[in-house]
Amino acid sequence: MNNYSDDSLALHTDLYQINMAKAYWEDNIHHKKAVFDLYFRKLPFGNGYAIFAGLERIIDYLQTFHFSESDLDYLKELGYKRDFIDYLRTVRFTGNVRAMKEGEVVFNNEPILQVEAPLIEAQLIETALLNIVNYQTLIATKASRIMQVAGDKPASEFGTRRAHEFDAALWGTRATFISGFSSTSNVRAGKRFGIPISGTHAHSYVQAYEDEYIAFHKYAKSHKNCVFLVDTYDTLKSGVPTAIKVAKELGDNINFEAIRLDSGDLAYLSKEARKLLDEAGFVDTKIIASNDLDEYTMMNLNAQGAKIDAWGIGTKVITAFDQPALGAVYKMVAMEDENGEMTDRIKLSSSPEKVTTPGLKKVYRIINKFTNKSEGDYIALNYEQPEKESKLHMFHPVHTYIGSFVTNFIAKDLHEDIFVDGILMYENPPLQEIQSYSKEQLNLLWEEYKRSLNPEEYPVDLSQACWDNKMKHIEEMKKYSFKK
Ligand SMILES: Nc1ncnc2c1ncn2[C@@H]1O[C@H](COP(=O)(O)OP(=O)(O)OP(=O)(O)O)[C@@H](O)[C@H]1O
Ligand SMILES: O=P(O)(O)OC[C@H]1O[C@H](OP(=O)(O)OP(=O)(O)O)[C@H](O)[C@@H]1O
Numbered sequence: 001m002n003n004y005s006d007d008s009l010a011l012h013t014d015l016y017q018i019n020m021a022k023a024y025w026e027d028n029i030h031h032k033k034a035v036f037d038l039y040f041r042k043l044p045f046g047n048g049y050a051i052f053a054g055l056e057r058i059i060d061y062l063q064t065f066h067f068s069e070s071d072l073d074y075l076k077e078l079g080y081k082r083d084f085i086d087y088l089r090t091v092r093f094t095g096n097v098r099a100m101k102e103g104e105v106v107f108n109n110e111p112i113l114q115v116e117a118p119l120i121e122a123q124l125i126e127t128a129l130l131n132i133v134n135y136q137t138l139i140a141t142k143a144s145r146i147m148q149v150a151g152d153k154p155a156s157e158f159g160t161r162r163a164h165e166f167d168a169a170l171w172g173t174r175a176t177f178i179s180g181f182s183s184t185s186n187v188r189a190g191k192r193f194g195i196p197i198s199g200t201h202a203h204s205y206v207q208a209y210e211d212e213y214i215a216f217h218k219y220a221k222s223h224k225n226c227v228f229l230v231d232t233y234d235t236l237k238s239g240v241p242t243a244i245k246v247a248k249e250l251g252d253n254i255n256f257e258a259i260r261l262d263s264g265d266l267a268y269l270s271k272e273a274r275k276l277l278d279e280a281g282f283v284d285t286k287i288i289a290s291n292d293l294d295e296y297t298m299m300n301l302n303a304q305g306a307k308i309d310a311w312g313i314g315t316k317v318i319t320a321f322d323q324p325a326l327g328a329v330y331k332m333v334a335m336e337d338e339n340g341e342m343t344d345r346i347k348l349s350s351s352p353e354k355v356t357t358p359g360l361k362k363v364y365r366i367i368n369k370f371t372n373k374s375e376g377d378y379i380a381l382n383y384e385q386p387e388k389e390s391k392l393h394m395f396h397p398v399h400t401y402i403g404s405f406v407t408n409f410i411a412k413d414l415h416e417d418i419f420v421d422g423i424l425m426y427e428n429p430p431l432q433e434i435q436s437y438s439k440e441q442l443n444l445l446w447e448e449y450k451r452s453l454n455p456e457e458y459p460v461d462l463s464q465a466c467w468d469n470k471m472k473h474i475e476e477m478k479k480y481s482f483k484k
């Protein structure tokens with residue numbers, strides 16, 4: 001354990017970013033403008049779309065970006081020279097960021113966010129930006145899959161105890177809320193983000209009294225709104241009948257809101273519990289289910305006719321249980337040359353998906369005016385104006401023979417100016433608004449893209465000019481490497 005205080009996020013980066021920063025600075029190219037695209041190549045969970053989350057934290061990170069004195073002391077200890085350290089002391093984020101809004105429905109191979117900044121700044125922030133987007137977008141997408149099954153029934157996020165430590169619990173639960181979860185059990189997240197909080201009680205509460213009747217009675221004395229956990233000993237023989245008995249005794253003194261089932265056969269138990277509650281006159285008392293739930297189990301429970309009114313979901317959403325990482329990348333697409341002109345940059349690869357798409361680009365959602373559904377996304381070079389065209393040729397960027405012509409469309413630019421010359425231009429909407437925005441954007445998608453199993457592939461196409469430009473750079477780069 002050393003004595004440095006943890007007072008900035010500038011070193012929350014990979015050492016190779018600092019290695020590059022040093023070399024750029026020594027070569028005096030650190031101030032040249034560079035453009036990077038942030039995107040992922042493959043949708044997670046085999047889903048047909050993803051939900052973007054992370055912008056709020058990125059804004060906060062970039063606004064406060066600086067190397068603290070303790071960061072610089074540590075770099076000095078590592079052997080970095082004084083003049084480089086003195087330079088780092090002055091570094092702030094002074095560039096431009098364009099990004100999609102949080103809650104946006106996003107797809108593979110389209111820039112979710114673009115950074116245009118002095119090379120050294122754009123490079124130093126790469127790791128943190130990817131760290132933020134990859135986790136939050138992954139969790140928002142998992143949560144969205146779950147909400148496709150939950151429908152109008154509320155889902156509460158219960159996962160803090162299983163999350164990958166504090167930050168993941170906090171920002172992860174925010175991501176689930178963006179995708180439609182209705183509440184969280186994490187009280188700090190409620191305080192920090194204004195997410196509605198909700199909570200029942202644990203088995204230990206019943207164990208503390210050993211007797212379910214006493215436990216429920218005491219709980220009801222302490223809380224007017226009661227949700228009783230009924231599976232500590234025997235759900236149908238003891239838990240549900242005891243909850244009913246206490247609720248009858250206390251009458252209008254309490255609101256018998258719900259029971260919670262947390263083990264056993266949730267389909268069978270919910271149906272039987274429903275019968276007992278209804279027979280006792282508690283037709284409005286809800287049944288909440290929890291225990292290792294995810295979209296697959298929930299779908300199965302629905303198919304079995306389970307009488308579940310609300311879901312408590314922890315581990316599997318907050319850890320993105322079936323896919324531990326999203327693979328978003330950050331790739332250079334343009335750079336200022338020795339004459340001060342911006343020139344495109346490309347990275348080649350033997351796999352076509354990994355070849356980058358050079359140039360400054362915009363992403364448009366092409367919305368059919370008649371159906372109000374999205375026809376696909378269209379990536380065009382900055383100077384193009386697809387919104388002014390009457391007919392668009394949309395074609396697959398790898399299998400170019402797959403394509404169609406679109407007319408009567410709206411081309412919606414999906415990027416917002418977030419920072420211009422380091423100045424924040426964007427105001428984060430309230431979280432509730434982000435949730436509503438996300439829901440509206442999902443409504444633009446045909447159902448075929450939203451099913452959880454084998455969804456249709458949503459078109460993410462390049463404009464002809466963007467595609468021609470890419471081909472030109474591939475050819476030039478091949479000639480260049482061949483000459484060498
Ligand atoms: N009817 C059902 N159909 C499909 N899956 C179910 C059904 N009922 C429960 N499950 C799921 O099956 C799994 C059973 O969990 P587990 O093996 O931990 O048993 P349990 O009864 O919960 O015991 P424990 O007391 O240890 O929690 C959970 O993921 C649960 O959500
Ligand atoms: O199952 P999750 O989706 O993660 O939801 C949260 C779980 O956390 C609690 O269990 P607890 O930590 O007491 O352990 P348990 O598995 O023994 O119930 C609660 O009773 C849920 O079962």
Ligand SMILES: O=C(O)c1cccnc1
Pocket residue numbers: 158159185198199200201260290312314
């Ligand atoms: O409120 C609950 O019921 C709850 C919260 C966290 C984890 N498990 C259950």
